[in-house]
């Protein structure tokens with residue numbers, strides 16, 4: 296943790312965010328390094344066993360979608376001690392994303408604003424990447440995130456990638472992609488889920504849009520969740536980045552991530568849990584960076600937590616640290632899930 300914060304992060308944070316990201320990708324491409332025993336990032340404890348999308352996981356800490364959009368580094372990321380790792384979001388066609396600058400660091404808040412707009416190499420490329428993983432032993436549950444603006448495209452992504460992972464997440468909530476929010480219209484979401492259900496064989500998660508920044512209950516989001524329950528979706532990820540305006544971004548707006556989201560994440564999880572009890576699994580995503588926040592999310596009713604921004608600010612040891620602290624809190628205060 297200290298090497299990352301003292302040595303690596305200052306170098307990376309001197310570079311523009313996307314350049315730093317490409318540089319850390321170089322590190323992730325060295326899978327042999329992450330597999331070496333002396334860099335063991337895992338923390339094991341039976342107390343931490345949990346579930347995502349109904350599947351057993353060794354610990355409740357997952358990598359959120361968006362870190363490895365083209366599914367190139369999953370075998371390295373799976374060495375970092377996550378209970379599950381999410382690749383994608385994959386779209387059917389390759390996309391350039393939005394014009395740059397499209398990622399801003401808010402260093403004082405340890406937050407980011409991104410307006411990436413799904414830059415990615417598309418489905419065929421993702422397929423060739425995940426096909427290579429067949430030769431690697433899988434170290435954690437693997438989930439792939441898919442999205443798009445058209446039902447048949449998303450359905451094709453789902454059907455093509457499902458054999459190569461344990462579950463799929465449908466992202467209907469990126470604030471930065473034109474046309475994507477069409478699936479926040481209840482009828483459209485139902486049609487999408489029904490199309491996917493025609494062929495699906497594995498568990499499905501849906502990534503929900505966030506409530507407003509003021510945290511008031513969002514009836515539309517709850518309504519979308521009701522449709523997910525009716526269409527037998529196994530779990531919801533609650534939730535995505537929060538739409539905000541920022542003049543430093545070429546398109547003037549993007550999605551906020553990191554600590555400013557945390558309180559809203561907890562109230563959404565509580566609210567969904569209150570509404571659906573055990574009718575659908577809830578996974579908390581947004582602003583989680585330490586064990587006590589993870590504990591609070593599990594206490595609010597989440598089956599697992601997902602992180603992305605804290606991996607960038609705290610480095611790869613953050614997963615082990617969250618799990619260690621969570622284990623300590625389980626021993627001290629009891630398992631909040633029971």
Ligand SMILES: Cc1cc2nc3c(=O)[nH]c(=O)nc-3n(C[C@H](O)[C@H](O)[C@H](O)COP(=O)(O)O)c2cc1C
Nearest residue numbers: 359360361384409466535552553581582602603604
């Ligand atoms: C740079 C960046 C790219 C992201 N890309 C995606 C994406 O492709 N698909 C998606 O579902 N979420 C994406 N997200 C949202 C994250 O998965 C997560 O929901 C959000 O960042 C909140 O979690 P955090 O506060 O732990 O980062 C992205 C977030 C960031 C910061």
